[in-house]
Amino acid sequence: MAGTRRISVKLAGKEYPMTIRQAEEEKYRRAAQDINALISVYKTRFAAEPEDYLAMAALQVAVDKVGLEMNREMTEEAQRLQKIEREIDDYLNNI
Structure with missing residues (x-):
């Protein structure tokens, strides 16, 4: 596909390959960073799967x-x- 790129993002330690539009690569990478940061916070707060x-x-x-x-x-x-409000003010100022 024209204008697409194959990338891999890591979420919670697992790689997820995907094909995205090139213009959106930074969005995907930043979103993955944000999610991983949230996961790190949750890991410090409680033990879970x-x-x-x-x-x-x-x-x-x-x-x-x-x-x-x-x-x-x-x-x-x-x-x-x-x-x-502006319309009411205009109306009242013109009567």
């Missing part, structure tokens, strides 16, 4: 993603409210 560390890391990443989405939605709602 490797898949449990991966599950907890996946949950944390998903929670962070949902938090960002909710924040973005709130920001968009605040922008809509500001627009309505």
